[in-house]
Amino acid sequence: MAIDATMRGVLEQYIDSIVIAIPNIVKVFFDPSNKALQIHDENDFAFGVALGNIQNAFLTTFVSMQARYPNPEEIAEINYMISKRAPEIRNSISSAKLT
Numbered sequence: 001m002a003i004d005a006t007m008r009g010v011l012e013q014y015i016d017s018i019v020i021a022i023p024n025i026v027k028v029f030f031d032p033s034n035k036a037l038q039i040h041d042e043n044d045f046a047f048g049v050a051l052g053n054i055q056n057a058f059l060t061t062f063v064s065m066q067a068r069y070p071n072p073e074e075i076a077e078i079n080y081m082i083s084k085r086a087p088e089i090r091n092s093i094s095s096a097k098l099t
Helices: 005-029 042-066 072-084 086-098
Strands: none
Touching: 005 042, 005 072, 005 086, 042 072, 042 086, 072 086
């Protein structure tokens, strides 16, 4: 069973909101005065933060709305939808670091 159109729309909205929030993510984690995190690859770190936020927010909503966890087929579709937008997320990270 694939995720329904409503849940696909919710996932797309979460991805959109993260793309918009990436400049703030970059600002918070890559402030030159805070080197305590010892991040070695800033782009990959920001990408991981973005993916984690998307997955956490979406899965929380999915469980709340569907009263169950997604099955393997739904998880595959969720991962596919996120991976299709990965270049956009990475581009937003690169753009945010230039400003």
